[in-house]
Amino acid sequence: MLLSGLNIPNSLTLLRILLTPLFVGIVLYNHYRLAFWTFVAGGVSDALDGAIARLLNQRTSMGTLLDPIADKIFLSSAVTVVAIMGMVPAWIAIALVSRDIIVISGVVLLKWVDTPIPIRPHLWGKLTTLSEIFYLFLVLLRQSGYAHPGRLDLVGVLTVLLAVVSGVFYVVQGLSWFQKYKS
Numbered sequence: 001m002l003l004s005g006l007n008i009p010n011s012l013t014l015l016r017i018l019l020t021p022l023f024v025g026i027v028l029y030n031h032y033r034l035a036f037w038t039f040v041a042g043g044v045s046d047a048l049d050g051a052i053a054r055l056l057n058q059r060t061s062m063g064t065l066l067d068p069i070a071d072k073i074f075l076s077s078a079v080t081v082v083a084i085m086g087m088v089p090a091w092i093a094i095a096l097v098s099r100d101i102i103v104i105s106g107v108v109l110l111k112w113v114d115t116p117i118p119i120r121p122h123l124w125g126k127l128t129t130l131s132e133i134f135y136l137f138l139v140l141l142r143q144s145g146y147a148h149p150g151r152l153d154l155v156g157v158l159t160v161l162l163a164v165v166s167g168v169f170y171v172v173q174g175l176s177w178f179q180k181y182k183s
Contacts, residue, residue, distance in 0.1 A: 009053035010063045012045040016070045019045070020077045027081045036144040042074050043133045064119060072100045075132050087139050088156065095160045096132060099167040106174045115181050117174070124166035131159040 006014075019042045026035040049067060053059045076097045083093030110117050121129075135156055138149045 007053075007058045007060065007063075008056070009049040009058050010060060010066060012049040012052070013063060013066050013070045016042050016045045016049075016074050020074050023074075024077055024081045027085055030085075032140065032144040033146070036140040036146065039078060039136060039140050042078075043137065046071060046074075046129070046133065068119070068121065068125075071129055072104065075129065075136070076100050078136050079132065082136065082139055082143075087143050088135075092156045092160055096163050099128075099163040102167055103170050106171060110174055110178060113178070113182070115178050117177050122166070122169060122173075124162070124169045128159070128162045128166040131155075131162045135159045 019038060023035060023038045023042065026038055046067075049063070053063055079088065079093045079096050082088050083090050107117065107119070135152070138152055138155060141147050142149055142152065
């Protein structure tokens with residue numbers, strides 16, 4: 001049953017998914033300070049869900065699957081809407097969203113051809129997510145008028161480079177699993 005896995009970490013993960021349309025709407029209506037704080041809430045929920053799951057030993061299969069999906073939904077939506085609004089270059093949004101589409105497509109394809117794959121984050125994926133959250137945090141911090149961080153272009157490039165490295169890692173890992181179980 002779906003609700004049997006609804007502990008505190010999984011509730012925080014679902015909160016992040018539910019914050020997504022709210023965040024998008026707030027940005028589209030140019031309420032940037034509220035968007036900043038909504039994004040912070042999403043980022044904090046991402047940090048807390050994993051920490052609480054480990055600390056209270058509340059890891060579930062639902063959480064293992066739902067957390068990366070929530071990350072993809074929240075961050076891909078956030079980078080897309082801020083790009084649409086002209087806050088980040090389109091090429092950054094295209095690179096970050098494309099990486100997520102490729103990774104998700106790979107997982108779906110491997111499941112479709114009955115290749116057993118463990119769904120667990122790797123350091124490269126975690127670093128990419130952290131970098132993307134940090135980059136968007138700085139973009140929204142600037143847009144809200146709270147501060148004017150410099151070198152956003154450098155942080156954006158580093159975020160894209162991490163996304164490419166983690167994307168290549170996951171593709172190579174997926175091909176390795178496929179070859180191992182289909183040979």
